[in-house]
Every structure is written in C-alpha cells, then in structure tokens.
Amino acid sequence: MNRSLRSRRFPAAAAAAALAATLLASCASIPGAAPRPLAAATPATLRSCEALAGTFAFGETAIESATPVAAGATMQGNAPIAAHCLVKGAMHKRKGSDGRDYAIAFEMRLPQAWNGRFFYQGNGGLDGAVQPARGALGGGPLTGALAQGFAVISSDAGHTGAQTPYFGMEPQSRLDYGWQAVAKLTPMAKALIASAYGKGPDRSYIGGCSNGGRHAMVAAARVGAEYDGYLVGAPGYRLPYAALAQIWNGAQLRRLATPGATVAHPQNPNATIPDLASGFTAQERRTVARAVLDKCDALDGARDGLVQATQACQAAFDLKRDVPTCTGARNGSCLTPLQKDAIASVYEGARRSQGQPIYAPFPWDPGIVGANWATWRFTNPITLDPLSVGIVFSVPPSPVTPFTEDIDARWQRLHATDATYRESGASLMMPPSQDDPRNMAPLAARGAKMVIYHGVSDAVFSAEDTRQWMLRLDRALDGRADGFARYFPVPGMNHCSGGPATDAFDLLAPLVRWVEGGVAPQAVTASARGPAHGGGANAELPADWSPTRTRPLCAHPTVARYNGSGNVEDAANFSCR
Template structure:
C-alpha cells in the first residue's frame, strides 16, 4: 500500500546504533546519569492561596479542598474535541483520587484585537501527599477548555500523574468557548495556542507549587497526547524547562497532517455515495458530506483480514495483532494481496480506483508538482476501527478545514474542503504579513524538524523523552514519528536512545482504542529514567475488554482475552512469541 515515491519511507529502517537488546523491563543506565530522586513535602496551605499567591499577570479565582474520592479517574479522552458549547465532563467511575487542593485561575487577561475577552485559563490540582514533582498536562484537539488536571495516562487509565502524587496543571491554551478554531483569527491567541501559553504557565505553576508546599518541584514533567504531544515536543525544542517529556501521538506537524486530510477527502469524494450526508461530529444540527462509502467498513475489514493473513505470524503468533510493523510494510502488497473487483463492488474486493486512492492516501498526499504534503502512514489492521473512519471521512471535512483556514494559514479564510486548491494552500502555512508576523508552521511546530539539534541539547542536562504512538492512528502518522526519531539519531551520531525512546503501539488508534493493548503507564518508567538512570526498554500493556475498571474498549476482538497483555517495546525491538506459553500473556513474548 505505497505511493510510488513512498518506498524509502515505508521500508524497514533500523536505527544503526540502537542495539536490539532484550525487550526487558529496564535497560542499563545511559551516559549522563540520573538527575536525582524528587522528594515530597506536606501541603502547607490551600484555601488561603487565593489571597496569598501573587504572580505577574495571574488571578486566582478559587482554591478549595477536594475530598478523597470526589474526583475519580474516568478515562475520558483528552485528545478528543468537545461538542460545541460543551464543558469538560468531570470523571465518574474508575479509581478514586486522593485528597487534593483545586486551584482555578487565569493569566494574561486582555481584550483581543477582535474585541473579545481572552485569558489563559487553568486549573491546578495539588495533592495532599505530594511526591515533589510537577506535571504539565497538555490537552488535545484545539484546546479551548480547561479539562480536569488529572494527568491521565494511556487508554482507559488505571493511574495518572495526580494519583501518583504529582502536582498537575491543565489549561485552555489561551482561548475558551465553543470548540471551534475561530480564535485563530486573533494573532496573539494563535501564538498562545501554538507555544506561548505553555511558556507563560510553566513558571507560574512552579511558583504556585512553591507557595503551597514551601518548596518548588524537584523534577518537572510535561505530557500529553495528540495536540498535547505537540505541546510537549514544541516545548522540548523551544523552552526546555522540563526534566522529562511523555509524548503521545505527537501532531508535531499538525498543519501538514490537517492539509493531508483535506487532500484525502478530495480523493475519497469521487468514490463515495453521491449526495450522501452525515451528522457533523461536533454539531448535531449540522450535516457534512458522507465520504465513508468510498472505503466501507466491510471493505476495510477485507483489507485488515488480508493484512493479518500476510503479517500476523511475522511476530511468531497468529493472534489478530501485527507487532512486526516494519516487516509488514514490505510484506503486504495492496495490489496483489487484496482481490480486485471485476464487476460491482460487493465488500469482497476493491476496485482499481479504490486501490489507487487508498495507496495514495497512505502515502500522505502530494501537491500537483510532486511535493510531499505529509508523511506516509504505516498499514495496520486497526484501519477497520471506527476512529480511523471518523478521522478520514468525517473530521477531514468538518474539523480540518476550520483549523487549516483560520489557525495555520496567512491570510486566514474559509473554503469548501472538497474544492480548495491544496497545492496553493500549502505555501500559506509559511507565509506572514503585518498582522500575523509568525507563520503557522513556525508557531505550531518545533524548530529544527529536519535536523532536531535543539532537542539534542536536552541530553547534556539529563533530560529524557518517552514517545508512544498508535500504529493505526489515522490523523498523525506513527511513521512520521519514527522518521523524526531517525533524524534525531542521525543528528546525535547514533546515540538518540541515550535520552529518547519511541514505543509504537500496534493496532492502537489515535491516542487510545482500536484493536490493541492500549492500557499502559509510561510515566513511571520515564521518572525512573530521569531520576534513577534506568532506561525503559518495555512496559506491559493490556487490552481493555469487558469489565476493565478503566473503561472498556468496544473494539477489543471477542476472541481476545479481555485482559490480554503484551510487552510494549522500545523501537526497533519487537515483541515476539517465544513459541510456547499462553498467547494472551505478555510473559510468553520476548524481543526479536
């Protein structure tokens, strides 16, 4: 399933200096050494913070004690946009969170150039039993709402940064209200969303912690998935104010990914059912073109089954999960491994036109003069999942046009996503004018993508990064993240794994879900790496079948054990079946 020019991107490429060490829980201490274990402190004040805390351009609206069990870790998705006008839901069910102090406030209140009121809204949760660490929770989508500052980890999480004793902050990144990107028409609001809100909130949060506990944090961590992962990757390149970064499905080239979605929508449209519409994903009263008929659920299952037939056993076990991702990219051939229709489409074959479009969409799209729009995507059976279809067929015409038109382009302006000139739109991401003095690419992406030397500077002071990405992610490509890792490794002379580890998650959709074992904790290994020098090589990831206390994943196949577990291995190691033992148990797998 490859564009003619995508072979190099999809070929099996191993980091030359990353040793294929055993997929064991921890590896040896890296060069540079740990930074020292954080030490906790007692919470000295809570309700009085509203009056006692002072920081430039900061207003504390309230500070209240939250009793143990009042907040429960509910596993809601931080990467998912909220419906118009909706407020973030307080979690219900799940594990109870211990007593903590909830502080709400705002920074940099101002009147925008559009006459609207703006501020960087935030909340901080300060645990009574504090571990001496600070966690900045990067939120997903277009931000715009202060989500509960839990520091949730993995799909349907059983733990979180807050539950582990971190002080956690969450923000709206400088704009609030209905989850739409019209804030992007206001120049400063664009900049806050891109990177300045994190830069402004970070010193304030550390000062608030110092006031509440009588000491500042010994170690600081920044994490998030999707746009939250982008926030983390951008701060790692720009501000470098943290000791550890937990980066999930990073949309570090978000403008390019969104434009590739528009390009894909135009490819799907001629194959879709003419005139078909569906409900807007964020506005229940609005309709959008329904593109799902271009590649139906049955046809996606046909391709997923073909992928499993070709690639499932590459990791030693035929278990409905392709863990040898890179090997599969060279083994699977869409043109020959899936039947081509000789008559009408019937769900048991793909038309020649479909095969061309699918291959081109997976290649990331190109302008009319051959310039790549975005990265190639790895093929994975998770394409049969509902989240994959939502991003490709609905969000591509409902969400991506808004962000491309109002946040990333100079000058901004709306358009018909199925008619816009994609080739003319791409240069607008690099443009500036007297109003928008920083381009969309500059404010949204980490400096030095092609040669990430800025991130390389983190190594010298013991900073660590752990990155995870669902292989079946339909909006941000796991291949794009892998290529970033390769570029970093080249810039580091083959020593990227001394401070960065990348964990692909087979079958996982965008941030969570899919045909996957998506419940895992990578924060604890990151802390051990930063503070004790123990480099993570693998963690145990589990499926969220029926009865999972963190919330069930409806797409876990019925033939899997509901608590199936697998080693989640650092690239380029692959979890491989030992040849004996329970195929549902991670203990039956080792590296290859």
C-alpha cells in the first residue's frame, strides 16, 4: 500500500506494533511481483431449467422447484432483468435441539445467457429470510450481479423469521448464521451451476452490505479458496462488539433524554420505548452538521455540502470547541455541556469499566442528520441490539437490560464457551485473525481481490473500524495491501445507503475488471439519487444539490479534490489525490 496510507496515525500500542513486526518477520510475504490477473470468465447458455428439479443431486440438498422467469418479469430498480431460471431449495433439513425444524433455505437465479461467473449474495441483519437473488446491495449500489449476467444465490443462513433472534438458542443454527451456511452452500451452488450450464463457474464472487459484508469478510478468512472477488459493504466484521457498543452508547444517550418521554416501539404497536432522540434532536444534529461543514467542507477545495477529506476533518473539528454551548434553555442552536460530554463519548468509542475499548471510534461527518443515523443511535440500542447480544452472541444466552447492563460481564459472555455452545459468539461471527489478518496473504498471492466501501456516517458499524482493518492488513501484507484490497469511503452516507450522499454506484464491475483484467479501481463514479433516479429517490438530498450530482469515490487514502474550475455538481471536475 502506498506510503501515505502506511504513515497515517494508527491507534495501537507500541508494544503491539513491535510484536506484529516480529511476527511478520517470521511469515512468508507476498512476492514482489503482483500476481497476474486470473483468467477471464467465459459465457455459456442455460441448457435446462425445469429439469433441474428432477436431475440435480447433491448431498443434504432438496430442490423444491425450478421455474423459468421471462425477461422483464424481475426488475433491478426500473431496469428489466433478462430471462433466467429461478431455483428454490433447502440444505441440511433437521430437527434442532430446541425441537424446531431447521434448514438452510436458498434460491438461485441462473441467467439464460450466463457470463460464466457466480455471485454469493450475503444478506443483512439477522438473516432469516431468503431475499431475491438479484445480487443487489441495497439502496446505494444499484447495479446487481444478476443484471450483469452472474448466477446468484441467496439464503436465509439457516433459520426462518426475518430479524428474529431466537434461533440463537440453537447451537448449530448459530454456527450456520455465523459462517457455516456459506461454507455449505458454496460447493452446492457451484455444482448446480455445472448441472445447468455444463460447466462450473470460471470465477466466483461474494458480496453484501452490513451483515452481508461480514459474511464476505468471514468467507475470505474461512473459505478463501472458494472465491476470487470479495465485495464488502459496511462490514460488520466485529458485529458482536459493535452491538455491545450500541448498548453502551444507548446508556450514554439516555442521560440526555427528557425524563418520561417515550415513543412507539417499532415492532410492537402496544409498547413504548424511551425517546432517546429527545436528548439530541434533529435540529441539534443539524447544528452539529453545520459546525462540521464549517470546519471541514472546504478541506477538499470546494464548499459543496460534502466532507471528502475525512481524516483531515477529524483533526480539524472539535465538538466541544466548535459547537456553541447553551447558556440558557436548549433551542436547537447549541448543546449543553452534558450533551457534549455524552455525544463525544459515543464518537470516541464505547469502553469497558477500566477503559478498555469495546469497539472503534466513529468519524465526524455531516451525515449525522440522516434518518438512518437516528434509528441506529436512538431506537436499535433498545429494540434490536439487546436481543442479538443476549440471544445470539452470548454464552449462555441470557437477557440484556438496556441502560443498566453490566458491560464487563457481557463482554466475557461474548467470548465464553460451554458444553452446549462450543464456539463463542465472538469467534463464530468474526473473521479469524481479524486483529492480524495475515491469512489474507494466500488470497492475495493467487490473484484474488477485495473491494470495500463504507458510509462515513454509518452509525452502527464504524468507517474508522474499516480503515483500521485496512491498516492492519497493510502491515500483515508487508505494505502491499493495495495490490489485494481497496477501500472506498462514501462521505455523508449512513448505513449502506442514504444520508446527504452520492450513494448510487457500482463496485462489482470494477472488482471484476481488477480480478480478471488486472485494472485496479482508483476512482469510481457515484451519483445522487434525485427524483428521476432509476433506483429510487433519496429524500435526504440537500435542496441546494443538483439531483444528478456526481462525485468520484476515491480509494483510500486519496481524496476527491476539486480541480479548481468547472461545475461542482460534476465528478469530472474532481480528482482522487
């Protein structure tokens, strides 16, 4: 990786750095010459569809249906998808230790005119539902793998009930959700492709956003030989830690909330939850966003409502200094000292009682105004994260009490095992060696590639956590990480999409060009989703932006800087440098 990235500050103890250097000295490094691009995939035509239901056989697999889908019957945004075969089935049907029926349900979509490539679609949240296998990564990146001609698989990761955590009581279901569903589905999917086309995939890719990004990073560490390209969005690769940090954050923000104020529970209309947003209102968040813009907007050469120079902004902006302090009643234009203390502590990163970090800090960015930001900060620490931490990630499973939880004791339960749960929640969810990712070296050596993107204003999985992983990767790969992985921060974007951002982009096609053509992505054009956008409008675009604004997404550590002339709404007038 280039010298400017390696020289940036990284918050690690000197002793840890020395140990890492000692360990690296004993490891094989990547050869000096970059590996040649992998051979390009070659297309093929679907030989049959309906017959697959009766002819395909694979261990522990039942094909339930295989149905032709006409061109235009499935859409990607407002664009019709070409004719394909929809295969539905399940693997490893079983009776769980809790007496419930389990299986890894899936669907595969096999294009009539196939490009020779396979895409594993990692889904988000707690999985639990088979999402349409279009290979699309949410409201932001709008070009899906199926539309590009890939054969695509999607699954429920081994349990049913979208966003339902109670599968976490069943040990094998935990493991399937964590990583084993990908390991089981991948060889079956490749065999199904071979049956359908007369040959297996020439190149295989895996991608997703949020938990889907975590699936991709875990696959790289655990089944790296199976995939050639990894498209990793907003990776919750330390999901148990991030979820515990959410609970800690909720306790900090509860101190600011109006006593007795409540809002409706998002999943239970008969219940209410404390109104954490009353302690940091939308108007107050706009005040903070304006202060960030005042200090940081022009650092990239243009005052345009976007902070491209994220790292420089962290040094330039100080919440306590740069946001007015209330001298009287709160009126939205200032913050009280208590607000500043609590909000600053959340951005600095959750900690255990003795100061040990639970999770990463979060970067300041004007995307703090986003509705998705508010949901993750004010609602999910009460309704979602306690269930996942308590039931899916803890050994043994046990209830979490928001606002009063013993964080130190819960941290221990994330790492515990017992006779029933033989792998800890932290272990089954996170990539092995995520603190020192030397296990990426074999992937890099054989020519596999990874492209990562992350909204700078993601409020649950920190873009700084992703940046720090890239720095650890660079050390582990002896300073050559940019020959294997590229990281694209998305200024203003919230979790996977939304916020005041140019959040519509395609990173899959650049990943393919890198894997199969040797062309490393450096600048990828992203656009705002105005009312006429084919993938649906982003209601949070500022009124003074062009609805068709474009910007280059730049591979870190380069920054999209204004060239000094030309329309600031056009990416052509910015350069990554």
